Amino acid sequence: MRSVSKAAWSWAMYDWANSAYTTTVMAGFFPVFFKQFWAADLSANESTFWLGLANALSGLLIALLAPVLGAMADRGGLKKRMLLSFTTLGVLMTAALFLVDHGEWGWAVVIFSLGAIGFSGANVFYDALIVDVAQRSQLDRISSLGYALGYIGGGVLFAVNIAMTLHPEWFMLADKAEAVRWSFVSVAIWWGLFSLPLAYHVREADVEGGTHWHQAARDGFAQLGDTFRHLRSLRQVWLFLLAYFLYIDGVNTVARMAVDYGLALGFDASVLMTALLMTQFIAFPAALALGWLGERWSCKGVLLVCIGVYAMVCIWSSTMQDAGDFYWLAGSIGLVIGGIQALSRSMYARMIPEHQSAEFFGFFNMLGKFAAVVGPLLMGAVSMVSGSARFSILVIVILFAAGAALLYRVQVNDKP
Template identity: 75%
Template sequence: MIKSNRKTIYSWALYDWANSAYTTTVMAGFFPVFFKQYWASDLTANESTFWLGVANAGAGLVIALLAPMLGAMADQGGLKKQMMLSFTSLAVVMTAALFLVSEGQWIMAVLVYLFGAIAFSGANVFYDALIVDVAEHSDLDRVSALGYALGYIGGGILFAINVVMTLHPDWFFLADKAEAVRWSFLSVAIWWGLFTIPVALYVHEAGETGRMGWLASARAGFHQLSDTIHHLRSLKQVWLFLIAYFLYIDGVNTVAHMAVDYGLSLGFDSNVLISALLMTQFIAFPAALAAGWLGGRFGAKRVIIASIAVYAAACIWSSTMQNANDFYWLAAAIGLVMGGIQALSRSMYARIIPKKQSAEFFGFFNMLGKFATVFGPLLMGVASYLTGSARFSILVIVLLFAAGAIVLYYVEDNVQREEV
């Protein structure tokens, strides 16, 4: 049973439902393809890939560098919700602006996407940090899991609708597939803005009534961040968790980012791969809820380690895949654990960090999340190059999962938080 205020909890969790439409429809689904075929059709394939990579890397680098400072500023000024809504507003506007970018305007598309991706990631820093203000200590696992579960189902529903729009634009009184994709971007902006309203109305943070001005908050945040970095080595459980998280979430992100490429390298049809990814979204919905219950019953750390084991086993098994049905089974296995491992990582971290500095510490958390897509793809690339085998390359990811699980084993799940 969740003991926290239910209206506040569901209002907070609905933001995951809201912004997940961006990750599915825009980031993972339509933008990469539409950029190559519509906005950057005059560029070569290598050139368009380069600029898309620049946009993604640039957004990740900016927010990774700024997140701890912005988090400290929000903590000191009681600005977590205000800053989340500010970043969200910018992200919604940028997403809607994609509708207005004309064919061939690839520079404008890159810039709009860059600012939208920065704003999306920035808003997530403060959204994650607000969990300590909306949930009781004993409810953190279930509440975090509820957010991820709603995110998977919400993002999946709108993405499914948008896919139908592009396959049958005439059903929606649209001229062609290109117009359907542009309207899909606009639908994400509307969806995102609409389902953010409950957060604005019903979620409140501690210290919100006595907040500082933005300039005073920035000064106070800078001093707080300096003190935290100086004292971080004394918070053994925090930095130990962050090391473990960096390792195993790198494996998780690598599986997510490289799955389609791996399937294509084995000769599977692209329609099979897209169908499997969509199936994963809907499996992850009930699985994330179940993980929240299991975390509350057996402890978040145990469930995370079990999820890591499933990921490692899936990597080993995937090296033997022979047909499309095998890929569907792999997608189902990943769907069972991908929501839980992310949700319980968030709640376990929230449990061990100082509550009054949650945004600052989630800044570090999100910073590592941004950098945690480096070693996995690099290991896969090197292994594939040296062995000439795509199947062998997937096995090296098991090393990241094993290292992460070993470090996580030494993290105490229910340590008492101390302010620094």
């Protein structure tokens, strides 16, 4: 990694910063705390429905806004400013979870949804900034570096947060509930602090025409229609986006609903937290290895393998019986989760016009967020109607299969 610039390292460190939200809040403590503390009076299926709805609504809003915001950022040179604005929203809302009392599940849903909007909105511009910090020949490597640092950084804080809940007395806390609430505060501090390298060291390319917000908004709306028509004419980009929409739906759903699924099957929360932590540390070297493999073999080929592993994990998870099975599944996901995300980003970055990266990544993230709307709702609805959490997970396999079939047809020059 000696050839990686200071700007690229600083960009990648943002993944270290915001991945604490993904692990401790989104995938880890929020689903458990929501079921057992804020929504303790609701049935398991009802709390699953409301958790899925919270994820879906936040995903829907940012999905609708992402292309317009991306167009504004490209026209005004505002990618970094908008990233930091959404980051501020996410940090404040994450800290605000500390204030939600027992039984106030409605407030928990609202605050969590706003935090998720901050997280997802910032990622639109974070992804787009990759073309400002990495040369074409480095896209796979730098994208994988970001995800690798994210998994190790999120894992480090998650390990501390787990220790806080298992031994609150070590941290001078009264009980497990207080430890979880302070864990949310620690995520907010971590996220804000480690965003500073990007704020200070990443510079986006100058844009002719100034950086006024109101002018950028007008120009962005005017440009959006032209870009959509341009996007439709880029057949391979459009085909990739359709494939991405399908398979990333499965990835997002597994990530957001895995803990809730495990709880529905009766596994102890400590088993689920340990499995998530294991996934983080496996994903760190695996993401780097898959990035290296993508550069030397085929980015698309590695993606197809990762999708296949995810589909098999979903089928396997519908039959698992004990904690050992859950650990094996977590390890399997750890091997591919970083690769499927990093190589999707770098493959797309290689296919789009660099001077419109935020706008095109707005469409990229829009489809990803719409997938996050469909997936959790499908899983929650199937669980509610059928009364079987095991049956609900099998729906996701269809999305992986369809996504892989479309991705196979995408033609792209993997080599720089």
